[in-house]
Amino acid sequence: MFLRRFTDFVLQNRVQGMATAFVSAFVPIIGSISILIAGLVTLRKGAFEGLLVLIAATVPYIITYFASPPAPEQALLAEGILGVIIVSNVLTWMFAIVLRRFSNWNITIEIAALLGVLVIVLVHLFNPDIQNWWASQLSVYFAKTTDVVNKLKATTDAAQSAPSEAQIQAVNTAKRFATGFVAVSVLFNALLQLLIARWWQAAIYNPGGLRKELYQIRLSHITGFAFVIALVLAFLGIDVALDMMPILCMAFFVAGLSLLHSIVSKQKIAWLWLILIYMGIIWLFPLSIVIIAFIALVDTGFDFRKRFLL
Numbered sequence: 001m002f003l004r005r006f007t008d009f010v011l012q013n014r015v016q017g018m019a020t021a022f023v024s025a026f027v028p029i030i031g032s033i034s035i036l037i038a039g040l041v042t043l044r045k046g047a048f049e050g051l052l053v054l055i056a057a058t059v060p061y062i063i064t065y066f067a068s069p070p071a072p073e074q075a076l077l078a079e080g081i082l083g084v085i086i087v088s089n090v091l092t093w094m095f096a097i098v099l100r101r102f103s104n105w106n107i108t109i110e111i112a113a114l115l116g117v118l119v120i121v122l123v124h125l126f127n128p129d130i131q132n133w134w135a136s137q138l139s140v141y142f143a144k145t146t147d148v149v150n151k152l153k154a155t156t157d158a159a160q161s162a163p164s165e166a167q168i169q170a171v172n173t174a175k176r177f178a179t180g181f182v183a184v185s186v187l188f189n190a191l192l193q194l195l196i197a198r199w200w201q202a203a204i205y206n207p208g209g210l211r212k213e214l215y216q217i218r219l220s221h222i223t224g225f226a227f228v229i230a231l232v233l234a235f236l237g238i239d240v241a242l243d244m245m246p247i248l249c250m251a252f253f254v255a256g257l258s259l260l261h262s263i264v265s266k267q268k269i270a271w272l273w274l275i276l277i278y279m280g281i282i283w284l285f286p287l288s289i290v291i292i293a294f295i296a297l298v299d300t301g302f303d304f305r306k307r308f309l310l
Contacts, residue, residue, distance in 0.1 A: 007204050018056035025060035035089045039197030042096035054093045061085050091190035105217045116183045116247035124240040134178040138171045180246035217258035224300030249293045256292035
């Protein structure tokens with residue numbers, strides 16, 4: 001079995017693990033496997049061994065950036081992408097340490113959400129004008145998009161180049177959640193990388209173990225209480241609370257999916273129920289995220305698994 005042989009190779013000693021992660025990071029299609037190796041090594045061998053592989057998996061991106069610097073007009077975007085990669089990799093390593101220590105996805109997700117909330121608070125604390133900054137950035141983006149569309153249509157009418165009422169409204173809405181969306185994107189990417197690394201570990205050393213772990217995600221009463229407070233503050237229009245909503249909703253959405261999977265798994269035609277659930281999520285998106293997050297919020301108090309799965 002290739003996966004088993006490859007796993008044994010990267011775990012045999014640190015040099016082989018670091019070298020494999022370093023080389024694979026340069027390959028565009030399979031480059032993401034480098035951070036998965038770091039996650040696996042962290043889960044199996046601990047923080048320090050994982051840190052060494054993390055460095056080997058991240059340095060190639062920095063080398064590539066400085067070896068072929070982007071054009072001035074693309075520098076900001078390239079720096080942002082590089083920053084996201086580095087932060088996501090570091091967070092994957094950190095969350096792997098937590099998961100190795102506690103073997104509990106509840107704690108891992110709660111720490112990820114807490115970290116995201118703290119970042120949001122700090123951003124608003126040190127840059128109270130962050131929403132206006134996002135408004136300017138989004139306005140520029142919409143202007144460029146409109147310009148490209150107009151060129152494709154071969155239109156030069158100035159009225160068509162001006163921002164529409166819908167665009168202005170979209171900018172004013174998006175700016176209130178933009179920092180939260182960026183934060184949740186980075187956190188989600190890190191957790192997804194950790195999930196794949198955990199699957200890799202379970203496939204080799206504990207078949208079926210990951211499914212049991214994912215079926216038991218239920219956030220704590222404290223996290224639920226914090227979510228309720230944030231919801232109230234967001235309803236009152238508090239900017240920092242609005243920016244927290246993407247992070248908290250995603251955390252409870254994951255917990256809600258876990259609950260639905262654990263309940264459906266007891267049914268005779270579980271596969272059909274899952275298809276219907278995911279079709280509903282896609283059909284009602286993004287409202288479905290809120291609905292499932294609210295189900296998970298209620299579950300923090302009522303514990304539906306205990307009530308319906310015994």
